[in-house]
Amino acid sequence: MNINIKETNLSFGSLSRRSTTTRIILHHAEASSCDASVIHNWHKANGWAGIGYHFVVRKNGLIERGRPEWAVGTHASGSNSNSLGVCFEGAYMKETMPAAQKNAGKDLVAYLKRKYGITKVQRHSDVCATSCPGINFPFSEIAGASVSGTVTVSSAGQSAGQNSSSSWISRLQSECNRQGFSRQAVDGIAGRNTLAGCPMLSPGASGGITKLLQEKLISLGYSCGSSGADGILGQDTQRAVKAYQKDHGLAADGIVGPATWKKLLDL
Numbered sequence: 673m674n675i676n677i678k679e680t681n682l683s684f685g686s687l688s689r690r691s692t693t694t695r696i697i698l699h700h701a702e703a704s705s706c707d708a709s710v711i712h713n714w715h716k717a718n719g720w721a722g723i724g725y726h727f728v729v730r731k732n733g734l735i736e737r738g739r740p741e742w743a744v745g746t747h748a749s750g751s752n753s754n755s756l757g758v759c760f761e762g763a764y765m766k767e768t769m770p771a772a773q774k775n776a777g778k779d780l781v782a783y784l785k786r787k788y789g790i791t792k793v794q795r796h797s798d799v800c801a802t803s804c805p806g807i808n809f810p811f812s813e814i815a816g817a818s819v820s821g822t823v824t825v826s827s828a829g830q831s832a833g834q835n836s837s838s839s840w841i842s843r844l845q846s847e848c849n850r851q852g853f854s855r856q857a858v859d860g861i862a863g864r865n866t867l868a869g870c871p872m873l874s875p876g877a878s879g880g881i882t883k884l885l886q887e888k889l890i891s892l893g894y895s896c897g898s899s900g901a902d903g904i905l906g907q908d909t910q911r912a913v914k915a916y917q918k919d920h921g922l923a924a925d926g927i928v929g930p931a932t933w934k935k936l937l938d939l
């Protein structure tokens with residue numbers, strides 16, 4: 673099974689790290705038509721750090737990333753500290769869920785269960801006084817989804833191709849060549865020469881390579897602060913680097929050296 677998650681690169685206020693993940697809580701948007709960025713704006717208007725859900729499943733079957741997966745969500749009062757929140761576009765007190773959305777929801781739930789080694793899936797209404805996700809929501813089908821065999825995850829960025837992995841590698845290769853760190857083929861495939869061409873980035877670094885580093889971190893769910901990929905390795909980016917390093921078993925020193933680049937390049 674392949675699951676495709678669209679990266680939305682939304683920028684968030686202050687988030688805290690979830691220390692445990694024991695369940696998935698399902699919601700409807702209670703709006704017939706919306707996407708992750710629209711919900712992000714609604715939730716920001718509530719004074720929240722940004723969209724409260726970790727994923728949004730669209731009616732057409734597209735899965736969009738909301739809040740970074742590592743962060744505590746804001747979707748089910750009293751139950752956020754150990755749960756992932758998944759929201760389905762639509763108003764399922766009245767509407768009927770399209771098959772494409774139901775199938776995408778099943779895939780996402782199956783993938784998350786496997787990833788976190790959990791089986792518990794709940795309705796928002798199981799934990800709060802609400803009608804969410806609605807009486808027409810096909811809860812048992814989605815909650816009961818499971819997967820065997822391999823699951824691959826691919827991600828697509830906001831503008832088609834621009835943030836795809838091979839395009840990111842091509843742009844990194846080309847920028848490292850341009851700055852004189854390497855003279856490598858720009859083929860979108862990371863290899864030894866790509867790794868050797870990536871310079872050490874320390875706090876305070878700035879420029880095109882730092883910007884590419886930030887794009888990568890943001891696409892992986894590590895916020896680089898409100899200015900996003902601004903090409904400056906400031907405090908927020910340093911925090912993102914440290915969180916990435918910690919999550920990947922690297923020394924969390926905030927300096928992007930060969931070991932960190934190696935992970936970022938998937939080598």
Ligand SMILES: [Zn+2]
Pocket residue numbers: 698699700747796802804805
């Ligand atoms: Zn809800």
